[in-house]
Amino acid sequence: MPTHTSKLADTRLWFGELGIDVGFAFFIGQTGDNQSHAHWAHQCIVRLDQPLSLFNAGVRFQDDAIFVPAGVEHRLIAPRHLSLFFDPTSRLAKALCDHLNKPLSVQTLPQKIADFFRAALTQANSSQDLHQHCLSYFKHHRMASTSDPRLAIILQRIHQEIGAENTKRSELAQQIALSDSRFSHWFHEQTGMPLRSYRKWLRLILAFKSILNGSSAIDAAHLAGFSDQAHFSRTFMAMFGVSPHSLLPNLTLKNGSAKN
Template sequence: MDELGISSRPLLIMGRGWAVYAGPLEPGRPHRHQATQLAWCGDGTLLLEGAWGALEAPGHAIQAGVSHRLVASQPVRMVFEDPTLQAAAYSTSPAPAVAAMTEEQAAHLEQQLSRWLQGPQLPTAHSPSHPAVPRWQSVLHWLEAALDGPLRASDAAQAVGLSPSRFMHWFAEMSGLSFRAYVRWLRLQRAVRVLADGSTLTDAAHLAGFADSAHLTRTFVATFGVRPAPLRAARIVCDDRSKPPLTVQGWSLTGVA
């Protein structure tokens, strides 16, 4: 048992637009994904590799879309947050692509996550008030309902009453991602949720809209640096809440890149 009271069996909690992972870190490849990420070790340091070189620190904050590789010999904690949860609250000052945590910051995150895991309540998070949020929620509901089949931007545009060209511009503004990249991100989330139900990789691939298990595996490796198969040994918990236990926003970190 470690500080969080988690056994050697990995724990993965999948929320709506966020995820928490605690457990061993499988050696992986450089990868990039469509989520902002906090990663730290309960004890010791975590090595972060990327275009900036190698950075060793108690923990790191990594912005969406940044290619990186994490290396650690001890269990890690990772919090992934879909950047669209902050869509109406983007700062005019862009955050650094990669930032290092101090020991105090990593310890504070450890305490926050431990408290969250021991109780049902999530901390209060920012509630966007942007006038476009209702439309954004509409398109997210439409995407989730149509995720098991082919998805076209023109159909999504029609569903929310926008022209295809206006929709693509609006979608990029709201999500910070292209329509295709965001759909791929949603498909991966759906696949993990299906795996949590005990389904095979093949079933997860088909239910998430991938051509086959090989297509799912290739996409998963490119996004997370590791294969999805080991997740079947993890304890996976699905959570319908849309507020993550921790957020990248509000952290004063030392920028590296």
């Protein structure tokens, strides 16, 4: 339920477990200090302990389960909770949005979906397990809307180039017989974000996984194609509302999470 407010003091540290799969991730734990931020993933936040609070555009939402669309600025204060992150280009994300009245707005997550996420968490031993539970659930209830078949072609090429030199936008446009300007509009229509933002998000996730698997921040930044560690840190802060050195030391990869 939304209420207007200003700020809520919070001095707790981040800690918890993280699982990452292709186009999907989850976090189980507690939030610490964080600034208003916007990441390029749909987020479902489910209470596991005390009530959670989310701040968006001067409004405070307090609920047991909240949906935050990709690209929407917010700040989260939550005791132990489950956050699930869905790449908006994925079939799973599209199926999830089919179950929401206004998938472009912050809103209460339907009770039956929140209950499913809690139950699935007790049955999953890894991010892959939880991902498969989600796929099975949404496939059973409703099939996702059909995407433009050209999108899969473009996304495959983009994913293959993470951390390497990127194909120019004009070349991607030519691959599916669109002009440069039309391609920009088309990609935004299909994914909800600009091409540059999506590529930056994928690089950030690659660096994130690399650090959790033991790489130094500077090595991870270079692996993911950031110009330097400072560039990586600025991007990380903008998308997660906290610096890498404040968040990552207290996170552990859940057993069975993707290592590549």
